[in-house]
Amino acid sequence: MSKKSLAEIAKEMAGIDIAILSTHAENGEIANRPMSNNGDVAYDGTSYYFTYENTRSISDIQRNANVALGFSSQAGLFAEGIYIAVEGTAELIRDKTAFHRHWTNDLDKWFDNGVDTPGIVLIKVVADRATYWKGREEGEVEL
Template structure:
């Protein structure tokens, strides 16, 4: 069914900065918010995002790890990722995914109190480009 490889999807994702990360709110509603992937895409099925430990999405992931990511390139390539999220609090793990652009959001960089990293492990990727569409199951 899929004519694109994971490497080809990764190349497209690398050029997309903003991802819509969707979680399940406490009342069962779907909650979506924009997150920057900071061009950290050597995509093997894992995505990483930095946020505040006390954000709603951290609690939502704690209750239900099923999340989705929505991306659209400026060339009308659309990607929907389904996956499982986990919250990473180990600051030594931040180093591999930290980008200096994040310093504008987190005043003391990786050492800013209250920073957490969300890791999303993809289980399914669906994509569309014009009339072409495909799916990759991981």
């Protein structure tokens, strides 16, 4: 198994906006949902996602903060895509100062009052482990 640095993988991930966030549901099953990192695609091992307080993802994280993220880039006819699996720990942030640091105008279509939208929460996921697959190459990321 080969090893790539986080910087090498971050270059490969540039432009990937959608991740699949996996949490542990109340019944022990795995729950998955697509999440946008809202164009904040410079990856340093930490990801941020906005959602509402009353979602299943929030109740799942409150019960068990161990989560997974799945990323994939578009593979074209002659280009190889990359697939990245991240295991990490989620933290729920309710601080408007942090909201402002990660806010983009694209979020306005989902949250009517911007960072003042009632019930908004920022999910922060810090990677503990990451693996990747690109063509025939696979390996771990040095975090």
